[in-house]
Amino acid sequence: MKYQRIAAVAKKEFLHVIRDPRSLLMGLALPMLLLFMFGYALTLDVDRVPLMVWDQSNTPASREFLSLFTGSRYFSLAGSTDTYREIERSIDERRATLAIVIPADFARSIDAGKTAQVQAIVDGSDSNTATITLGYAEFIVSGYGEKILLENLARSSGTTVTPPFTVEPRVWFNADMLSRNAIVPGLIAVIMMVIAALLTSLTVAREWETGTMEQLIATPLTGPELLTGKLVPYFCIGIFDLVLSLLAGRFIFQVPFRGDRPLLLAISILYLVVALSLGLLISIVGKSQFASSQFAMIATLLPAFLLSGFVFPIENMPFVLRIITHAIPARYFVTILRGLYLKGVGLSVLWGEALFLMVFGGAVFAIAIRKFSKKIV
Amino acid sequence: MFERLKTMLVKEFTQIMRDPKMRFVIFGVPVVQIFIFGYAVNTDVKHIRTAVYDQDNSVSSRELTAQLAQSGYFEIVRHAEGEEEIRRLIDHGEIKAAVQIHHGFEATIRGMRTATVQVIIDGTDANTARIVLSYAAKIAGRFSTQILMDHQARGSGTTGGVEPVSLASRAWFNENLESRNFYVPGVMAQMVLIVTMMLSSMSVVREKEIGTMEQIIVTPIRRWEFIVGKTVPFAVIGYINVAMVTVLAVFWFAIPLRGNLLLLFFATGLYLLSTLGFGLLISTVSRTQQQAMMSSFMFTFPAMLLSGFAFPIANMPLAIQYTTYLNPLRYYLFIIRGVFLKGVGAGILWPELLGLFILGAIIFPFAVQRFRKTAA
Numbered sequence: 001m002k003y004q005r006i007a008a009v010a011k012k013e014f015l016h017v018i019r020d021p022r023s024l025l026m027g028l029a030l031p032m033l034l035l036f037m038f039g040y041a042l043t044l045d046v047d048r049v050p051l052m053v054w055d056q057s058n059t060p061a062s063r064e065f066l067s068l069f070t071g072s073r074y075f076s077l078a079g080s081t082d083t084y085r086e087i088e089r090s091i092d093e094r095r096a097t098l099a100i101v102i103p104a105d106f107a108r109s110i111d112a113g114k115t116a117q118v119q120a121i122v123d124g125s126d127s128n129t130a131t132i133t134l135g136y137a138e139f140i141v142s143g144y145g146e147k148i149l150l151e152n153l154a155r156s157s158g159t160t161v162t163p164p165f166t167v168e169p170r171v172w173f174n175a176d177m178l179s180r181n182a183i184v185p186g187l188i189a190v191i192m193m194v195i196a197a198l199l200t201s202l203t204v205a206r207e208w209e210t211g212t213m214e215q216l217i218a219t220p221l222t223g224p225e226l227l228t229g230k231l232v233p234y235f236c237i238g239i240f241d242l243v244l245s246l247l248a249g250r251f252i253f254q255v256p257f258r259g260d261r262p263l264l265l266a267i268s269i270l271y272l273v274v275a276l277s278l279g280l281l282i283s284i285v286g287k288s289q290f291a292s293s294q295f296a297m298i299a300t301l302l303p304a305f306l307l308s309g310f311v312f313p314i315e316n317m318p319f320v321l322r323i324i325t326h327a328i329p330a331r332y333f334v335t336i337l338r339g340l341y342l343k344g345v346g347l348s349v350l351w352g353e354a355l356f357l358m359v360f361g362g363a364v365f366a367i368a369i370r371k372f373s374k375k376i377v
Numbered sequence: 378m379f380e381r382l383k384t385m386l387v388k389e390f391t392q393i394m395r396d397p398k399m400r401f402v403i404f405g406v407p408v409v410q411i412f413i414f415g416y417a418v419n420t421d422v423k424h425i426r427t428a429v430y431d432q433d434n435s436v437s438s439r440e441l442t443a444q445l446a447q448s449g450y451f452e453i454v455r456h457a458e459g460e461e462e463i464r465r466l467i468d469h470g471e472i473k474a475a476v477q478i479h480h481g482f483e484a485t486i487r488g489m490r491t492a493t494v495q496v497i498i499d500g501t502d503a504n505t506a507r508i509v510l511s512y513a514a515k516i517a518g519r520f521s522t523q524i525l526m527d528h529q530a531r532g533s534g535t536t537g538g539v540e541p542v543s544l545a546s547r548a549w550f551n552e553n554l555e556s557r558n559f560y561v562p563g564v565m566a567q568m569v570l571i572v573t574m575m576l577s578s579m580s581v582v583r584e585k586e587i588g589t590m591e592q593i594i595v596t597p598i599r600r601w602e603f604i605v606g607k608t609v610p611f612a613v614i615g616y617i618n619v620a621m622v623t624v625l626a627v628f629w630f631a632i633p634l635r636g637n638l639l640l641l642f643f644a645t646g647l648y649l650l651s652t653l654g655f656g657l658l659i660s661t662v663s664r665t666q667q668q669a670m671m672s673s674f675m676f677t678f679p680a681m682l683l684s685g686f687a688f689p690i691a692n693m694p695l696a697i698q699y700t701t702y703l704n705p706l707r708y709y710l711f712i713i714r715g716v717f718l719k720g721v722g723a724g725i726l727w728p729e730l731l732g733l734f735i736l737g738a739i740i741f742p743f744a745v746q747r748f749r750k751t752a753a
Contacts, residue, residue: 022671033679041697042688044420044504050691065542091549092725094711097691110541117545124551125718127559128420128504129689134546135511141544142518148541149525156529164524165482165492167517169510172467174500177510182503198674202667290579291398293670298406306417311687313502315426315473316419335470338501345468 005221009229013203017233027199027237031191031244038187039253043179044311046132050078052087052096057106065118065144069100074136087121097123098133110148173342184255185337186310188245188268189330193275193304195241200234200279201296204372205289223373231276238272249341258344267340267354271333274361275300278329281368304330332356381598385606389580393610402576407568407618408625414560415630418687421556422508428455428466428475435483437524441494444520445476450512467499474498474509486524550633550718558632562717563686565622566709569615569645570652570680575673577611577656582669604745608653615652619645626717635720644712644730650737651705657744680706708732 017024051069055062070077078096081087090096101119103109109116120137122130146163154160174181204227207213216226246264249255257264278300286292306312307321308330314322325331332353339345347354393399427445431438445451454472457463466472477495485492496513500506522540551558584590593603619641626632655676663669682688683697684706690698701707708729715721715729723730 020667022668026671026675030675030678037679037682041693042682043692044688045507045692046689047692089725092715092719092721115540116542118542120544120546122546122548124548124554125559125714126689127548127551127554127556129691130548130551130554131422131508132511134548135508135515137546138515138544139511139518141542142515142522145541145543146518146522146525149522149529153525153529162489162491164486164521164528165494165517166521167514168493168495169513170495170497171500171506171510172497174503174506177500177503177506179503182501206667288398289667290670293667294398294402294406298409302410302413306413312418312420313505315424316421317417321413321417339468342501343468349468 002225005225006229006232009221009226010232013230014233016203017237023199023202024237027195027234027241031195031241032248034187034191034194035184035245035248035252038183039180039248042183044128045177045179046129046136047074048076049074049098049129049133049136050096051075052078052090052099053080054082054087054099054101055080056082056104057102059107061107061110062102065102065106066100068140068144069137072136072140074133091121091123094123097129098137100137113152180253181255181342182338183311184249184253185341186308186334188242188249188337189271189308189333190304190310191241191245192238192268192272193278193300193330196234196238196272196275197279197282197296197300198293199237200231200276201282201286201292202289203230203234204280204283205286205292209289224369227280227369227372231280234276234279235272238276239269242268242272255341257341259340260346263346264337264340267333267336267357270354270357270361271329274329274357274364277361277364277368281364281371284368284371300330303328307331308334310334329357329360381596382602382605385598385602386609389606389610393580393614399576403572403614403618404621406571407564407621410564410568411561411622411625411630414564415557418560419556420504421554422505422512423450424452425450425474425505425509425512426454426472427451428457428463428472429453430457430459430463430475430477432480433478433482437483437486438478441478441517441520442476444516445513448512448516450509450516463497467497470499472499473502473505474513476513489528550720557630558718559714560687561626561630561632562622562713563710565619565713566648566684566686566706567681568618568622569648569709570677570706571673572618573611573615573649573652574656574659574677575670576614577608577653578659578663578669578673579666580611581607581657581660582663582666586665600748601745604657604748608657611656612646612649612653615649616642616645632717634717636716637722638716640723640726641713641716644709644716644726644733647730647733647737648705648709650741651733654737654740654744657748658740661744661747680704683707685710702732703736705733705736708736 053066053069055066069075075098078090081090087099087101091099099121101121103117106116106118118141120134122133124130150163171177207216250257279296282296282299283292286295304310307325307328309325310330314325314331317325336350336353339350393403429442431442442453446453451474455466457466457475463475463477467475475497477497479493482492482494494517496510498506498509526540548554584593623634623638627634656673659669659672659676663672683693683701684704685701686706690701690707693701711729712726715726
């Protein structure tokens with residue numbers, strides 16, 4: 001492979017890219033947009049859940065019980081009512097996510113040593129929020145129950161009593177359980193896959209569609225030289241996006257980074273090459289720009305988003321899908337990123353993932369070259 | 378006049394159906410998406426791989442472990458022998474949580490003092506971590522209360538005791554809190570957006586790009602007939618997609634459909650006003666198909682993320698929540714979930730219907746205005 005030829009193709013591709021402001025915009029603006037959205041707007045963390053209450057008991061005990069909810073940062077009082085109809089409407093209209101109904105005999109039951117049944121009605125349509133909301137509610141209720149028991153015990157035994165045991169949570173790697181610490185590293189994988197694959201997928205197809213490919217074939221360029229030259233500008237855009245994401249992660253979102261920085265860069269570049277090769281292969285195999293772009297979206301964007309463990313945990317997926325995720329490069333990169341950022345582990349743990357990326361990248365590029373040569377001949 | 382319109386429609390449909398790749402995008406992609414969203418997208422947290430490091434090995438500690446295992450949430454995959462082992466297992470991702478019961482657990486409880494149980498959670502997936510923590514706290518809380526009740530019973534001489542307050546919870550619309558009920562109907566909104574916006578804009582631009590636009594201009598066809606001819610086929614395809622997703626959702630995934638389908642179809646029509654309008658708008662600012670595709674993508678991607686499809690709008694900062702009022706997907710998703718899961722009707726959903734109508738009534742005419750039957 002001659003260096004000058006590759007450089008010539010690279011220069012031509014650069015000019016193409018610069019003359020197409022829309023692709024350039026997408027390559028640069030989309031990552032920033034994604035970083036912004038996932039860093040600030042998109043989160044599964046649940047706070048200030050709107051709460052509707054119906055206190056049928058209206059005693060100091062019930063009011064104290066309610067104050068545990070309204071005083072908690074997890075709930076925000078949306079209103080109080082005295083009809084089921086209003087509760088139904090508030091949930092239907094999404095004014096409240098949780099409704100608490102305190103029975104009329106609340107205080108009496110507790111004093112008599114019986115169980116007071118408090119009703120909780122949660123809007124189940126968003127199951128994730130509902131699960132978390134119920135979790136908060138149960139937590140408050142069991143805390144209150146324990147307090148009552150302790151008071152009773154103290155009264156009957158005449159001494160102060162402490163709870164039998166408490167749970168001391170230790171959350172490793174992400175003590176505040178911030179979604180963004182989990183999502184921002186994974187986002188890097190998505191951004192790079194989207195940019196590299198989507199942009200590259202159009203290059204070869206465009207040459208075929210506009211007829212300039214035949215002119216290129218007539219030159220002394222060999223297949224590998226042409227393909228390598230074509231990748232150069234997109235590689236540069238990818239590096240730019242990578243650095244942008246890493247800097248944003250560090251300075252804007254303050255995601256802790258506990259691993260080895262050179263290792264991060266090396267593997268990121270490896271992943272970039274994999275993504276570019278994938279886009280290239282799609283571009284060669286797809287016969288039109290339209291087909292290539294659609295296929296690129298299904299084969300790269302969708303898996304990177306949904307099947308890589310980026311937002312939706314792979315453990316929750318059915319067996320068949322879990323097997324399929326083994327064929328998706330983004331999955332391995334997300335694992336590597338999380339390992340490097342949050343867990344601070346190195347190659348000794350992540351070697352399997354890194355190896356897969358290398359093999360996958362090499363194979364895809366080789367197939368791309370073979371398919372391309374076949375078409376020329 | 379109708380002759381010209383009919384000819385235009387026939388031509389469009391033929392062009393669309395003739396292209397096998399188009400057919401795949403229209404019929405294949407929705408199916409693929411539904412299956413992926415129906416099966417892969419799952420935020421339900423069950424079978425949490427857990428290790429137990431029981432340093433006490435007493436009746437109480439084993440009872441606690443048993444309660445964790447029986448809850449259905451935790452899957453005890455290992456009995457660890459030390460902190461080193463726990464660290465290794467979590468680093469390698471083999472377990473997500475570990476419970477450490479210190480030596481002297483039972484003795485401390487018997488002595489009416491407070492023992493601590495450590496629950497170690499892998500925080501890399503913050504959402505799961507939070508849910509796991511709440512489950513652990515719930516089970517531990519229940520066990521702790523049980524012990525207290527036993528103490529109380531012994532103290533007062535009666536057998537057994539009761540917990541003072543219990544929470545009887547019911548989840549409306551989605552009794553078992555399955556996340557797929559939330560996601561699968563939402564796929565409809567996405568599909569319609571992609572098909573009607575992206576494909577319609579690319580279809581118009583293709584005529585410009587390959588030069589057939591000039592041929593159309595010299596025909597007697599009027600501007601509005603051209604627009605209708607370009608948008609109606611994709612509207613029809615959009616409806617077909619809605620029907621496909623509905624059928625698959627109800628008959629394959631057993632997702633409840635409690636509301637009025639006609640209301641859904643009516644809302645779809647309003648939604649299409651916006652999406653087709655945007656498609657038309659994009660076609661007026663794009664000269665090549667690639668530009669059309671990129672522009673559509675730049676719009677659909679953020680629109681989908683900020684629509685409340687996967688990430689609740691309520692969790693977003695207030696300023697961003699206000700911007701979602703301009704997003705037709707937001708209203709359409711609310712209506713879809715209302716019809717499928719909540720079974721409500723226009724009486725509750727009228728604000729969203731109105732929102733869709735207003736957006737469509739602004740965007741579509743604006744796009745038509747901008748649209749000039751020029752070749753440039």
